[in-house]
Amino acid sequence: MQIELIHRPGNTAAKIQLDQGESCTAESGAMIAMSGNMDITTTTHKKQSGGLLKAVKRMMAGESLFLNHFEPKAGAGEVWLGATLAGDMMTYDLDQESLIVQSGSFLACESSVEVDLGWQGFKSFLSGESVFWLNLRGSGNVLLNSFGAIYPVEVNGEYIVDTGHIVAFNESLDFSLTKVGGSWLKSFLGGEGIVCKFKGRGTVWCQSHNPTSFGSAMSSDLKARKV
Amino acid sequence: MKADIKGGAAFGYLDLALEPGESVTTESDAMSSMAAELDMEPKVNGSLVSAFFRKFLGGETFFVSRFSNNTQETKRLTLVQPTPGEIRCVDLNQGSICLQPGAFLAATDGVTLGLKWAGLASFIGREGLFKLEVSGTGKLWYGAYGALLEREVDGELIVDTSHLVAYDPSMKLKVQLAGGIFSSFFGGEGLVTRVEGKGKVVIQSRSISGLTGWVNPKLY
Amino acid sequence: MSFTQYRVVLTGVLNPGVTQEQAIEAIAQLFNTQPERVSQAFTQAPIAIKKDVDLPTAQRIQNALSQSGVMVDIQTMEGEAVSSGQPQDVSIKGDQQTSKGSDELQRYDMPGLQFSIEGRPDYAFLTVQLPKNETLKVEASAMATMDTHIVMKTKIKGGLGRLLTSESLFINEFTAENGPGEIGIAPGTPGDLAHVHLNNETIYLQNSAFVASSSSVITETKWQGLAKGFFSGESLFLIRCSGNGDLWFNTYGGIIMLDVDGDYVVDTGNIVAFTEGLDYDITKVGGYKSLFFSGEGFVCRFKGKGKVWIQTRNVGAFLHWVEPFRPVESSSSDD
Numbered sequence: 024m025q026i027e028l029i030h031r032p033g034n035t036a037a038k039i040q041l042d043q044g045e046s047c048t049a050e051s052g053a054m055i056a057m058s059g060n061m062d063i064t065t066t067t068h069k070k071q072s073g074g075l076l077k078a079v080k081r082m083m084a085g086e087s088l089f090l091n092h093f094e095p096k097a098g099a100g101e102v103w104l105g106a107t108l109a110g111d112m113m114t115y116d117l118d119q120e121s122l123i124v125q126s127g128s129f130l131a132c133e134s135s136v137e138v139d140l141g142w143q144g145f146k147s148f149l150s151g152e153s154v155f156w157l158n159l160r161g162s163g164n165v166l167l168n169s170f171g172a173i174y175p176v177e178v179n180g181e182y183i184v185d186t187g188h189i190v191a192f193n194e195s196l197d198f199s200l201t202k203v204g205g206s207w208l209k210s211f212l213g214g215e216g217i218v219c220k221f222k223g224r225g226t227v228w229c230q231s232h233n234p235t236s237f238g239s240a241m242s243s244d245l246k247a248r249k250v
Numbered sequence: 251m252k253a254d255i256k257g258g259a260a261f262g263y264l265d266l267a268l269e270p271g272e273s274v275t276t277e278s279d280a281m282s283s284m285a286a287e288l289d290m291e292p293k294v295n296g297s298l299v300s301a302f303f304r305k306f307l308g309g310e311t312f313f314v315s316r317f318s319n320n321t322q323e324t325k326r327l328t329l330v331q332p333t334p335g336e337i338r339c340v341d342l343n344q345g346s347i348c349l350q351p352g353a354f355l356a357a358t359d360g361v362t363l364g365l366k367w368a369g370l371a372s373f374i375g376r377e378g379l380f381k382l383e384v385s386g387t388g389k390l391w392y393g394a395y396g397a398l399l400e401r402e403v404d405g406e407l408i409v410d411t412s413h414l415v416a417y418d419p420s421m422k423l424k425v426q427l428a429g430g431i432f433s434s435f436f437g438g439e440g441l442v443t444r445v446e447g448k449g450k451v452v453i454q455s456r457s458i459s460g461l462t463g464w465v466n467p468k469l470y
Numbered sequence: 471m472s473f474t475q476y477r478v479v480l481t482g483v484l485n486p487g488v489t490q491e492q493a494i495e496a497i498a499q500l501f502n503t504q505p506e507r508v509s510q511a512f513t514q515a516p517i518a519i520k521k522d523v524d525l526p527t528a529q530r531i532q533n534a535l536s537q538s539g540v541m542v543d544i545q546t547m548e549g550e551a552v553s554s555g556q557p558q559d560v561s562i563k564g565d566q567q568t569s570k571g572s573d574e575l576q577r578y579d580m581p582g583l584q585f586s587i588e589g590r591p592d593y594a595f596l597t598v599q600l601p602k603n604e605t606l607k608v609e610a611s612a613m614a615t616m617d618t619h620i621v622m623k624t625k626i627k628g629g630l631g632r633l634l635t636s637e638s639l640f641i642n643e644f645t646a647e648n649g650p651g652e653i654g655i656a657p658g659t660p661g662d663l664a665h666v667h668l669n670n671e672t673i674y675l676q677n678s679a680f681v682a683s684s685s686s687v688i689t690e691t692k693w694q695g696l697a698k699g700f701f702s703g704e705s706l707f708l709i710r711c712s713g714n715g716d717l718w719f720n721t722y723g724g725i726i727m728l729d730v731d732g733d734y735v736v737d738t739g740n741i742v743a744f745t746e747g748l749d750y751d752i753t754k755v756g757g758y759k760s761l762f763f764s765g766e767g768f769v770c771r772f773k774g775k776g777k778v779w780i781q782t783r784n785v786g787a788f789l790h791w792v793e794p795f796r797p798v799e800s801s802s803s804d805d
Contacts, residue, residue, distance in 0.1 A: 032261065033261065170334075172257035183285070184282070209291065229282065231257045231334075232282075232332075232334050233330070240332045240333050240395075241462055244459055244461075245465065245469070248469075
């Protein structure tokens with residue numbers, strides 16, 4: 024599997040080339056274009072686990088994760104992937120380890136990587152935003168996307184990241200949800216609200232922009248939804 | 251203070267290294283990540299009365315945040331605007347610049363955010379009754395949605411109001427119809443701003459109203 | 471500023487074994503122009519044959535021309551030579567005679583209106599120079615700046631077709647009535663701009679991709695047929711642009727040009743434009759489970775030989791993302 028990133032960093036697309044017999048797994052809806060011989064099968068978060076009902080249940084809970092598996096039929100093939108919002112992409116080579124990824128940032132991985140939905144770390148605090156977290160485990164190449172640029176922060180001690188700016192982080196890091204400026208009142212008056220404090224040693228990948236802030240900026244100009 | 255604008259024109263963000271004792275004033279909710287040891291204090295934007303007017307008539311937020319480094323080491327602070335786009339730095343040296351609502355990102359100490367009467371025309375153009383005039387000595391960072399483009403005006407230039415970001419305070423702004431009455435309303439341009447004088451105008455290459463104008467017909 | 475713009479400069483130097491006629495032919499084909507204009511350029515070499523492009527575009531032109539044996543230099547618009555990042559199969563001759571003054575280089579460009587594109591590739595902004603009495607057709611509400619020589623008129627274009635698509639009904643006509651003028655155009659869509667010079671050719675655009683054209687380009691809305699239109703997600707109509715002149719269209723995200731020879735599958739939300747002569751069908755991907763859960767729904771399968779322009783971001787995905795940010799209005803109110 025070969026990944027080439029095009030139009031970095033603003034509106035990045037990934038061109039994935041697969042040899043015969045190779046396959047890759049991508050987030051549903053990410054395909055832009057592909058060669059005519061590409062086969063798609065759709066599953067819930069793991070390739071062999073069936074259970075359509077389970078999948079529908081998850082979809083109701085706002086945690087739908089359908090994955091498409093691409094495999095060229097005869098000979099090699101290529102598939103182009105893109106994210107929902109403008110921004111950059113990065114690849115990460117998992118080596119017998121675990122990476123926690125914000126669900127909207129996951130784009131694709133090699134079939135050897137296990138995509139686990141079970142990670143509950145932030146869930147109870149951040150409901151309301153349709154954010155959940157994936158645990159990518161094992162070995163193989165992983166493709167992530169961000170809203171805006173991606174910058175890594177090497178944490179050694181403590182570091183604060185606004186919750187809307189987290190792309191992924193090493194599982195070795197400890198984290199807690201907290202406030203900025205010493206009191207909750209200050210944190211909310213300063214517009215920061217709840218932020219995430221990482222502790223220990225490891226890397227956090229941040230996205231330069233916050234999708235929720237952008238959505239809110241255009242909110243009042245959007246056509247109203249009738250209920 | 252070491253300051254780097256990163257992310258290019260598409261996704262500008264501001265990376266600051268605050269030295270011990272230094273501080274910076276930012277737009278509310280501009281912090282995206284920071285060293286945990288930095289202190290943050292919300293401040294009322296300007297004087298209380300003008301802050302009130304700015305909030306309700308100028309489109310800016312009531313509070314700004316002041317980040318200070320009270321430790322003995324250099325600490326990192328990353329700032330960003332809600333919309334993706336370009337960020338610029340202006341070195342004010344007793345000078346001043348007018349900013350459209352929402353364009354302010356951050357400033358060093360010594361820079362003041364002032365409010366000036368913008369006139370009824372500005373209010374009709376949905377830009378508020380007051381304009382933000384930034385003056386003093388120090389660094390100012392501002393930005394917008396899309397890329398920032400500079401135009402030297404000597405005479406007159408017509409600018410779609412939603413694309414105007416910053417301009418020299420000496421320039422005069424007038425609101426007018428884009429074309430005839432029919433064209434102005436059915437042609438989608440509506441009111442435009444006529445900039446008069448000699449000086450620099452900064453425009454943004456995209457606008458939120460343009461974006462929603464593209465999206466809205468597709469929504470049901 | 472990362473918006474460095476480049477120009478491609480014809481050095482006049484040819485590879486051994488290549489005649490000037492062959493070179494002129496190759497350039498004329500690449501730029502879609504008359505050989506006479508190119509031979510005129512050769513007499514003025516070194517001269518800029520393409521201006522205000524980004525580095526990858528300049529390199530593509532360089533690459534394409536080098537295959538025909540034509541040597542070109544890439545320079546910044548200020549005239550600085552670019553030495554890094556050249557494609558490996560292109561050998562750039564070093565000390566050729568330096569370019570003439572930039573005034574001279576500005577004078578010549580490929581046919582059509584003078585224009586520049588800033589803010590590429592993520593927020594491209596188009597500036598067009600209009601000679602006196604020239605008219606430019608521009609998508610409604612895309613005008614961002616203009617000087618006072620230019621006068622705007624609104625025309626209803628495409629009649630019923632555009633009405634049904636609920637896209638903007640109007641195209642504005644900007645005419646430089648009081649002398650030559652400059653107009654700045656900002657599409658609503660965040661993304662890139664592409665320019666084609668039509669030479670009695672036809673190109674189909676996805677409904678909201680049209681940005682501007684010279685007045686000589688004919689724009690019509692074209693019914694796709696119910697089945698194709700209904701499932702294509704974008705709209706029931708395409709815009710058919712034909713004739714002679716400049717055409718600018720925009721993309722959501724970056725732009726990728728695909729040369730189709732055989733068959734190629736494109737998500738319906740990522741199609742921007744395609745050349746006439748390509749056949750296409752709307753099909754589903756995978757099995758029925760994929761139809762509903764793959765997130766891909768229906769795709770467009772192009773067959774034949776031609777060009778397809780695709781965008782790196784998907785309109786449908788963005789509409790889905792925007793949903794939670796929409797204000798809510800109770801249905802009891804009349805509107």
